[in-house]
Each structure stands twice: as C-alpha cells, then as structure tokens.
Amino acid sequence: MIFTKKVLNHGFVHLVDMMGSDDRVLDAARVSTGASSKGAEQDRKLIEYLMKNRHHTPFEKIVFEWHIKCPIFVARQWFRHRIGSFNEVSGRYKEFQFEAYYPDEWRSPGDTNHQGSVFGVLTDSEDLELTKQLDFAYKTMKETYYNLLELGAAKELARLVLPMGQYTEFYWTVNMRAFMNFISLRDDAHAQWEIQQYAKTMRNMVTKTNRIPLSWGAFEKHGYGA
Amino acid sequence: MIFTKKVLNHGFVHLVDMMGSDDRVLDAARVSTGASSKGAEQDRKLIEYLMKNRHHTPFEKIVFEWHIKCPIFVARQWFRHRIGSFNEVSGRYKEFQFEAYYPDEWRSPGDTNHQGSVFGVLTDSEDLELTKQLDFAYKTMKETYYNLLELGAAKELARLVLPMGQYTEFYWTVNMRAFMNFISLRDDAHAQWEIQQYAKTMRNMVTKTNRIPLSWGAFEKHGYGA
Amino acid sequence: MIFTKKVLNHGFVHLVDMMGSDDRVLDAARVSTGASSKGAEQDRKLIEYLMKNRHHTPFEKIVFEWHIKCPIFVARQWFRHRIGSFNEVSGRYKEFQFEAYYPDEWRSPGDTNHQGSVFGVLTDSEDLELTKQLDFAYKTMKETYYNLLELGAAKELARLVLPMGQYTEFYWTVNMRAFMNFISLRDDAHAQWEIQQYAKTMRNMVTKTNRIPLSWGAFEKHGYGA
Amino acid sequence: MIFTKKVLNHGFVHLVDMMGSDDRVLDAARVSTGASSKGAEQDRKLIEYLMKNRHHTPFEKIVFEWHIKCPIFVARQWFRHRIGSFNEVSGRYKEFQFEAYYPDEWRSPGDTNHQGSVFGVLTDSEDLELTKQLDFAYKTMKETYYNLLELGAAKELARLVLPMGQYTEFYWTVNMRAFMNFISLRDDAHAQWEIQQYAKTMRNMVTKTNRIPLSWGAFEKHGYGA
Numbered sequence: 001m002i003f004t005k006k007v008l009n010h011g012f013v014h015l016v017d018m019m020g021s022d023d024r025v026l027d028a029a030r031v032s033t034g035a036s037s038k039g040a041e042q043d044r045k046l047i048e049y050l051m052k053n054r055h056h057t058p059f060e061k062i063v064f065e066w067h068i069k070c071p072i073f074v075a076r077q078w079f080r081h082r083i084g085s086f087n088e089v090s091g092r093y094k095e096f097q098f099e100a101y102y103p104d105e106w107r108s109p110g111d112t113n114h115q116g117s118v119f120g121v122l123t124d125s126e127d128l129e130l131t132k133q134l135d136f137a138y139k140t141m142k143e144t145y146y147n148l149l150e151l152g153a154a155k156e157l158a159r160l161v162l163p164m165g166q167y168t169e170f171y172w173t174v175n176m177r178a179f180m181n182f183i184s185l186r187d188d189a190h191a192q193w194e195i196q197q198y199a200k201t202m203r204n205m206v207t208k209t210n211r212i213p214l215s216w217g218a219f220e221k222h223g224y225g226a
Numbered sequence: 227m228i229f230t231k232k233v234l235n236h237g238f239v240h241l242v243d244m245m246g247s248d249d250r251v252l253d254a255a256r257v258s259t260g261a262s263s264k265g266a267e268q269d270r271k272l273i274e275y276l277m278k279n280r281h282h283t284p285f286e287k288i289v290f291e292w293h294i295k296c297p298i299f300v301a302r303q304w305f306r307h308r309i310g311s312f313n314e315v316s317g318r319y320k321e322f323q324f325e326a327y328y329p330d331e332w333r334s335p336g337d338t339n340h341q342g343s344v345f346g347v348l349t350d351s352e353d354l355e356l357t358k359q360l361d362f363a364y365k366t367m368k369e370t371y372y373n374l375l376e377l378g379a380a381k382e383l384a385r386l387v388l389p390m391g392q393y394t395e396f397y398w399t400v401n402m403r404a405f406m407n408f409i410s411l412r413d414d415a416h417a418q419w420e421i422q423q424y425a426k427t428m429r430n431m432v433t434k435t436n437r438i439p440l441s442w443g444a445f446e447k448h449g450y451g452a
Numbered sequence: 453m454i455f456t457k458k459v460l461n462h463g464f465v466h467l468v469d470m471m472g473s474d475d476r477v478l479d480a481a482r483v484s485t486g487a488s489s490k491g492a493e494q495d496r497k498l499i500e501y502l503m504k505n506r507h508h509t510p511f512e513k514i515v516f517e518w519h520i521k522c523p524i525f526v527a528r529q530w531f532r533h534r535i536g537s538f539n540e541v542s543g544r545y546k547e548f549q550f551e552a553y554y555p556d557e558w559r560s561p562g563d564t565n566h567q568g569s570v571f572g573v574l575t576d577s578e579d580l581e582l583t584k585q586l587d588f589a590y591k592t593m594k595e596t597y598y599n600l601l602e603l604g605a606a607k608e609l610a611r612l613v614l615p616m617g618q619y620t621e622f623y624w625t626v627n628m629r630a631f632m633n634f635i636s637l638r639d640d641a642h643a644q645w646e647i648q649q650y651a652k653t654m655r656n657m658v659t660k661t662n663r664i665p666l667s668w669g670a671f672e673k674h675g676y677g678a
Numbered sequence: 679m680i681f682t683k684k685v686l687n688h689g690f691v692h693l694v695d696m697m698g699s700d701d702r703v704l705d706a707a708r709v710s711t712g713a714s715s716k717g718a719e720q721d722r723k724l725i726e727y728l729m730k731n732r733h734h735t736p737f738e739k740i741v742f743e744w745h746i747k748c749p750i751f752v753a754r755q756w757f758r759h760r761i762g763s764f765n766e767v768s769g770r771y772k773e774f775q776f777e778a779y780y781p782d783e784w785r786s787p788g789d790t791n792h793q794g795s796v797f798g799v800l801t802d803s804e805d806l807e808l809t810k811q812l813d814f815a816y817k818t819m820k821e822t823y824y825n826l827l828e829l830g831a832a833k834e835l836a837r838l839v840l841p842m843g844q845y846t847e848f849y850w851t852v853n854m855r856a857f858m859n860f861i862s863l864r865d866d867a868h869a870q871w872e873i874q875q876y877a878k879t880m881r882n883m884v885t886k887t888n889r890i891p892l893s894w895g896a897f898e899k900h901g902y903g904a
Contacts, residue, residue, distance in 0.1 A: 029313070060311035065287065071838075073769070073838065085286035085401065087283055088257065088258065091751070094258065103835055106831055106832075108830040109830075109833070126829065130831055134826065137818055137839045138839070141815055141819065147811050151811070152786040152787075152804055154787050155787070160751065160842055161812060161816070162842050163841060164837055164841075173287055175311065298616075299543070299611060306531070306538070326612070329609055333606040335604075352604055356600060356605055359596050359599050360596070362592075366593075377582055380558075382559070386552070386555075386586060387589045387616070388616050389614065389616075390612055390613070390614050390616075451903050468702075469698070471695055472695070476694075476743070483766065483847060484768040486767065486772035510765055512763035512851055517697065517698070517702070537735060539706035542710040546711050622709065623705065625741065625853070
C-alpha cells in the first residue's frame with residue numbers, strides 16, 4: 001500500500017501508513033444505535049448519509065501517516081491545520097541542503113484577483129527574466145548560507161538567509177476528518193497553486209489505495225462541509 | 227494482536243487496532259536532525275531521552291483504537307480528555323439493556339480524604355446493607371425504564387431514570403501521547419478506583435502487545451510529564 | 453452585560469463574561485491583507501464575506517464565559533464538543549442536592565423518527581401516568597442516595613443511583629467559532645428538545661448583548677458551515 | 679492595561695486584551711466541590727494547590743489576546759503550539775515591507791551543543807564579517823523581491839525570495855494554560871535565544887498587569903508541568 005509521488009521540482013508525498021477501514025467507520029456509526037450491518041448496499045447508504053449530513057466523527061476512526069517534502073511557504077500554509085501531528089526538519093540541528101522551488105510558469109496579478117485566485121498572463125520572455133532574477137537571488141542565498149556556516153555561525157542563525165522557497169520535510173499524522181477538511185480547502189481554486197498540487201496528489205493516492213472505497217467515495221460525492 | 231479484557235462486573239476493554247511502532251517514533255524524532263539509526267542501543271537511548279525531556283510529539287505517531295464498555299460515571303470522567311475521538315452508544319436511538327455496576331466493596335469517607343483518595347473501612351454487614359439498598363433502587367429504575375418505554379415514552383426521555391451506574395459503550399481513537407496522559411492521570415491513587423481498573427488493564431494490554439517495547443518501556447520508566 | 457436566563461424546570465444559563473468585538477474580528481481579518489477600515493458599510497461587508505465563505509478563524513478572537521445548570525443527559529451531549537474548556541461539579545467531592553428534570557410534555561416515538569426527530573402524540577392521561585412513574589422512580593433514587601450517604605458510602609459511590617435526569621453545573625469557556633458550531637448543531641430540529649432550549653436561550657442572549665452586532669448578525673444570516 | 683514592548687530589532691509584543699481573573703479560576707475550581715471562599719489566604723492556597731498538582735483546567739478560564747511582530751523563523755516555532763488561534767499577515771495578499779532580523783551577537787556551535795544550547799565564542803571581527811555577509815544577502819533578496827513584483831510576478835510568488843529572517847505579524851488568542859506551556863518551553867535555555875526574548879518579555883508583561891496575581895504567582899513559584 002505504501003507509495004510515493006513526486007510533487008513540484010523537488011518535493012514528494014509519501015503515504016507511510018493508514019489505520020482503519022470502511023468497516024471501522026460503520027462500527028463507530030452503529031455503536032450509537034446498536035444496529036448491525038444489513039449488507040453492502042445498506043453500508044454504502046449509511047456512509048453516504050453520514051457524509052451528506054455532516055456526521056463526521058465516525059471518519060475520525062481512519063488515520064493517515066504521511067511523509068511530505070515541500071517548500072517552506074507551502075509548509076507554512078499546511079501547519080495552520082491544528083488537528084493532527086507534525087514532526088519537521090529543524091534548521092537549528094540540521095544543516096539544510098539548499099534546494100529551492102522554481103515555478104514552471106510565473107503568475108501575475110489579474111484584474112479580479114480577489115483572494116489572489118485569478119491571474120494575468122506573462123510572455124515567455126517575461127517568464128525567463130523572472131526566473132533569471134529568482135535564480136540569481138537563490139544563488140546568493142545558497143552561497144551566503146554555506147559561508148555563514150563556514151565562518152562559524154550556528155546553524156540556527158545561518159538559516160536566516162534561507163528563502164521561503166527552500167524545501168523542508170515533515171511527517172503528518174492526521175485523521176480522515178481533518179484530512180477531508182485539508183483537501184477541501186487546499187484542493188480548491190482559492191488555494192495557492194503549489195499547495196493545490198500537493199492536495200490533488202494526496203487525494204488521488206487515497207483513491208488509488210482503494211482501502212476505504214465507501215468513505216472516500218462518499219467524500220468525493222458529497223464533499224466536506226460544503 | 228487484537229484482544230479483550232473484562233473490567234468490573236459487566237465492562238471490558240478491547241484493543242481493536244494500533245498504528246505505528248518504535249521505528250515510526252524514531253523516524254519522527256530524527257527527521258528534525260536528519261540523523262539515521264546507529265543501532266538498537268542508540269535507538270533505545272534516543273527514545274528514553276525524548277520521554278525524559280518531555281519531547282512528546284514523536285509519540286503522536288502511534289495511534290490506538292479501543293472499544294470500551296464501562297459505567298456512565300466512568301465514561302463521564304473519560305470524556306473530559308479532549309484529544310481523541312469518541313463514538314458512543316446513544317440513549318436516544320438505542321434501547322438500553324439495563325446493566326449496572328455494583329461495587330464489590332464499598333468505600334466510605336476517610337479522615338484525610340482530600341481529593342477523596344483515602345477511605346475508611348466498613349464492616350461486612352454494612353457492605354451488605356449498602357448493596358441491598360443499591361439493588362432495590364436499581365430494580366426500581368430498571369422497571370420504570372421499561373415501563374416508560376412500554377407506556378409510549380420516547381427512548382430519549384425514558385432514559386431519564388437510568389442511573390449513573392448504568393453501562394455504556396464507546397470507541398476511542400487516541401494517540402500515544404494523549405493515552406499516556408490518560409494513563410498517568412487515571413492509573414493514579416487520586417483517580418476513582420473504578421476508572422483506575424480500566425487504566426491499569428489497558429496499561430497491561432499495551433505492554434503485552436509488545437508492539438512498542440522501547441516507547442512503552444520509556445513511559446513505564448520515566449512517566450508522562452511528572 | 454452579565455445576565456441569566458432560566459431553562460427547563462431547574463436549569464439556567466448565565467453569560468459570565470465576553471472578550472472581543474466586531475473590531476477585533478476585523479483586525480484579525482485585515483492583518484492578513486494589511487488593509488484598514490474603509491467605513492462601517494465595508495466593515496459589515498467584510499464580516500459577511502468571512503462568514504459566508506467560511507473563513508472562520510477571525511471569529512476565534514471572540515470568547516464567551518458561560519455558567520450552565522442542566523440535566524446530566526444534556527451535559528453529556530454538551531461535553532462532546534471538544535474545542536472549549538469545561539469545569540463541572542464533581543459528584544466525588546460534592547454531595548448533590550437531588551434535583552431532577554421532569555418533561556412538561558412527554559414525546560413518543562413517531563412514524564418516521566429517523567434521528568428521533570419526529571414524534572407521536574400522547575393523551576393527557578398517558579402524560580400523567582408517565583410523570584407519575586418517573587416521579588416514583590426519582591423519589592426512590594433520592595431516598596436511596598441520601599440513605600447510602602448516611603450508611604457510610606463515599607459520595608463517589610452513593611452517586612451510582614443518581615439518574616440521568618439529575619441536574620449538574622459547569623463553567624464553559626468557548627470561542628465564537630466553536631460556539632457557532634454548537635448553536636448550529638443544537639438549535640436544530642435533529643437535536644434533543646431539551647438541549648435545543650439551552651441553545652435557543654443562549655442564542656437570544658448573545659443577540660441581546662448587542663456586543664457583536666456585525667459578527668452575530670452575519671452568523672444569523674449565513675449560518676455556520678451550512 | 680493595554681501595552682506594548684519592543685523585542686529584537688523590529689519586533690514587538692502587544693497585550694491587546696485579557697479575560698478572566700483569579701476569582702474566575704477560583705469559581706471554576708470550586709464548582710467541582712461546591713465550596714465557597716474562606717478568605718484571601720485560603721484562595722491563595724487553593725490556587726497554589728491547583729498549580730502544584732497540575733490541575734490546570736481552571737486556568738483555561740483566563741484568556742489573552744496578543745499582537746506579535748517577529749521574524750518568520752520565530753513564528754514557525756510559535757505556530758507549533760496548537761491550542762490557540764492565530765491570524766497572520768499573508769504574503770499572498772499583502773506586499774511585505776522588507777524588514778529583517780540581524781543578530782547583535784552571533785552564536786557559534788559549541789562543544790556540547792546537544793539541542794544547540796551551548797555555544798562557542800566569536801571574535802568581534804568574526805561577528806563583523808558575518809553581519810556583512812548577512813547584510814549583503816538580505817540586500818539582494820530585498821532588491822529581487824521588489825524587482826519580481828515590478829516585473830509582474832504575483833505577490834505569492836515574489837515572496838519565494840523572502841528570507842527566514844523577514845518579519846511577520848500575527849494575532850494570537852490563547853488561554854492561560856496553553857500560554858504557561860508556551861512560556862515554560864520558550865523561556866527556557868533549550869529554546870532559541872530569539873524566541874526566548876519574546877517569552878521573557880510576555881512573562882514580564884503579564885506580571886506587570888497585576889491582573890492575576892495569585893494565578894501568575896503560582897505559576898512563577900511552581901512552574902507548569904515541571
């Protein structure tokens with residue numbers, strides 16, 4: 001079941017482990033009424049009913065363990081989700097390998113960019129110029145980071161020059177309820193394009209495990225809290 | 227791995243499932259420094275270091291799924307623990323089977339019972355009289371509960387006469403960190419004797435699984451937050 | 453601002469204190485964009501936008517302190533809400549004054565009582581008979597509770613005979629986001645009638661304080677997560 | 679009561695508001711036993727008892743509202759504290775004013791820097807060289823950030839070059855229990871020096887308000903969970 005997908009230029013998502021099943025959700029839902037299963041069709045209907053009516057607690061029986069590598073500006077959006085457990089690389093104790101994110105295509109502010117979601121168009125030469133500037137700045141930061149270390153700065157201070165585009169890594173333990181909330185907010189046109197790629201990838205991976213077809217199917221059909 | 231233990235006269239604890247391992251804890255701890263394992267002895271030392279210095283987040287990588295049957299007054303103490311997921315029998319939708327808790331031995335208020343933890347001694351005949359009174363009240367409640375249902379009361383109102391000693395059932399998903407907090411507070415002389423029995427039983431069960439010998443061993447040695 | 457309302461036969465809700473304001477919500481929302489207020493109409497529109505689009509975090513700036521007295525079966529539903537702080541009377545340390553809830557009107561199971569929300573009708577004489585039975589059982593429990601105490605039982609064991617209809621008291625600290633979630637789930641036809649009365653009363657009280665007219669108005673208009 | 683203190687070269691902490699009092703803590707503690715106050719000395723003793731024995735829930739009745747300005751690497755440590763509410767400046771919607779942190783004194787890795795807490799000594803000329811390098815990198819990033827914006831990049835992409843030393847701002851709503859946990863972990867020799875300055879400043883500010891002398895005094899005397 002364990003597998004990995006690449007995201008962006010240096011990132012990945014890795015589904016390390018998973019606990020629970022559709023049966024576990026059904027048990028949790030039915031403990032309240034004391035009912036027992038009346039067959040596959042009724043099971044499917046019950047799970048759809050739970051999702052549609054936002055009885056989300058039974059979905060907390062399913063827990064995911066993820067390993068993620070993403071740019072720091074993406075991680076900063078991720079860590080706002082408080083229900084779940086994070087363990088991240090520390091720039092205090094680990095010397096970072098300088099690895100940074102480059103956009104394939106640059107986005108520019110659009111006419112109606114309320115919430116930043118509609119963007120204007122740039123020409124190829126503008127794209128090229130932006131990437132050149134980004135690359136130059138990244139190279140300066142990289143060089144300075146290693147210089148500071150060599151000159152005797154503690155890692156926790158040398159990192160002052162690491163950019164928001166630098167990659168970081170973390171483990172994330174999260175139950176299905178909080179994960180649905182994450183997916184519904186981050187695989188959404190209002191989210192920044194980069195975190196959307198992570199959310200989309202994880203969404204597909206959960207589908208492909210086929211471990212919770214009823215629960216995940218109900219989420220895909222009814223959404224979370226919409 | 228899945229097993230069940232009886233607790234009190236009608237209760238049980240059932241370890242339904244478990245996610246994670248000592249290796250998962252080690253991975254989560256080492257992601258911060260980027261270090262890798264240097265053998266079993268170093269692994270043990272790292273886990274002990276984490277526990278002793280209260281770096282508890284890596285232990286959130288381990289998750290338990292429990293199924294519990296206990297009296298309502300015990301469940302009321304249990305549900306005060308907010309980090310974790312509960313799904314409980316509902317007296318609105320399920321007709322309860324009247325089953326109630328009888329103490330084997332009665333406790334009486336002691337001299338210095340600050341926090342109710344030191345108790346006086348009762349004679350056998352006093353014990354007998356208390357049990358007789360309890361039994362009479364329970365029988366009245368039981369009879370009334372079924373009468374109310376038969377006379378047409380909704381389950382959610384008939385239950386008004388169910389006693390705090392009535393048994394209930396629930397599923398509990400909880401990570402190891404919150405579970406250690408529960409065990410340290412409830413397998414403790416200040417906790418009520420009845421919930422202590424649940425905490426002690428679960429503590430032994432986790433030991434017996436032998437699934438997380440380093441992490442659980444470190445907890446047994448250093449305690450949680452003491 | 454502090455006031456109290458009676459609920460059910462012996463219960464109450466008391467709004468002890470409140471922190472925050474519409475301005476605080478606006479500050480929290482605008483810190484993200486760095487914008488400043490462009491007048492009252494724009495303020496109202498921004499708060500409505502936040503509510504409608506489920507950007508709920510700025511509403512966490514508003515915090516309520518409540519003091520509640522309600523039957524134990526209602527408190528059990530209440531304590532399932534995990535975001536917030538509860539401090540409740542303890543039957544281990546306090547001798548309860550026996551006070552229990554009597555329904556004014558009994559509800560009976562209806563034809564289509566999925567989720568228990570549609571009920572049948574009982575005659576006056578049926579109502580009378582149900583109340584008589586309830587009263588008899590309550591009296592037995594009350595007498596037994598005091599007998600057990602007098603015969604030397606510890607309070608924590610004497611309470612085994614206290615019914616689910618017994619009143620309890622607690623303080624509840626809760627931010628507006630979690631409070632909206634509570635109100636939307638409990639002032640709802642699917643919730644049990646008794647907890648609906650608490651939710652409705654608190655909803656009116658917050659309206660009457662007029663302390664957060666924009667935020668509360670937006671909730672009343674757009675709902676929470678619907 | 680509302681006041682502000684500067685921290686580091688461009689940062690601040692601002693105590694916006696506070697809810698609760700020692701009396702509120704006492705009420706919450708005494709609701710469990712039904713006791714009432716027996717004078718100031720008994721009040722002090724009860725609060726000390728709660729703190730010493732880690733009965734921390736009554737302290738959740740006290741809530742703080744803070745406004746913080748700090749470097750991003752400090753904010754990243756801060757946001758790991760999950761109990762509480764954050765609203766932060768967004769680099770997607772707001773053009774940052776480039777403002778970055780410069781250490782007054784550089785720290786270097788020491789002999790026994792387990793957890794990075796013991797540091798070596800640098801000469802003045804080494805300090806000077808490190809600052810020069812940092813300054814050069816900052817200037818490149820600043821220039822590049824504004825260039826990228828001018829060349830048409832969306833703010834959410836231009837920020838890729840902002841350094842971890844860049845300042846950010848946020849509001850933080852937090853109850854006293856979670857705040858004590860923060861202070862005990864961050865005003866500690868194992869925490870990074872920069873976040874220690876924030877924790878020390880906030881600790882002093884709460885003392886100076888003199889709004890919760892008993893509760894804060896008990897924390898200063900007994901610590902949190904130590």
